[in-house]
Amino acid sequence: MSRERQLQKNAETRKSIIDAAISIGLEEGFDELSIRKITDKLGYSAGNVYHYFKDKQEILDTIHNETSMEIKDAIQTCIRPERGFVENMKVVFKMLTEISVYEPAAFKLIILNKYSHKSDSIDEWVDMIKDCLKMGIESGELREINVNITAYTLLNTFLVAQMIINEREHSDSKMIEDIFDTELDIILNGIIRKDDDGKK
Numbered sequence: 001m002s003r004e005r006q007l008q009k010n011a012e013t014r015k016s017i018i019d020a021a022i023s024i025g026l027e028e029g030f031d032e033l034s035i036r037k038i039t040d041k042l043g044y045s046a047g048n049v050y051h052y053f054k055d056k057q058e059i060l061d062t063i064h065n066e067t068s069m070e071i072k073d074a075i076q077t078c079i080r081p082e083r084g085f086v087e088n089m090k091v092v093f094k095m096l097t098e099i100s101v102y103e104p105a106a107f108k109l110i111i112l113n114k115y116s117h118k119s120d121s122i123d124e125w126v127d128m129i130k131d132c133l134k135m136g137i138e139s140g141e142l143r144e145i146n147v148n149i150t151a152y153t154l155l156n157t158f159l160v161a162q163m164i165i166n167e168r169e170h171s172d173s174k175m176i177e178d179i180f181d182t183e184l185d186i187i188l189n190g191i192i193r194k195d196d197d198g199k200k
Helices: 005-029 035-042 044-053 056-078 084-100 102-111 121-137 149-165 173-189
Strands: none
Touching: 005 035, 005 044, 005 056, 005 102, 035 044, 056 084, 056 102, 056 121, 084 102, 084 121, 084 149, 121 149, 121 173, 149 173
């Protein structure tokens, strides 16, 4: 087998392990993920999995890193200065809400960083919000604020609301949308610039 073909085969095997781990994690929760479940799903030996990953934690960290990057790239492509701060924030939080509601296991892994050892994960999401805040200040849409503290506050408020929604057994899409709109209105009302009459 040529070196190029071997490298391709290695990449395919590694990807199949990650894909199987994601599938198990989304179906059963990442707490339930194990090397044995991965080998059972794929028909691999444990040695085959350990050839590519030293343990379950490395698999979780890999899923976290790769999936986070995909989501962040998708969100970044939707953030545009001409849209304005409010619309950009709606895009960011709407995408995160959809992950939270429809893929709660992925939300815990990627956004809440529950299983990964990557310590700066939240900071990356905060940086994305900070960029939106800076655009809002530069455009005059927002009043002067401490961008660092406000970004952490926005993300923290959002995450708490999502955890509350996820605790409810019967949250229909209309209710989730209403909570999302109300939450965003409350959060943004304190930082959007208003004229002397108190109007936006």
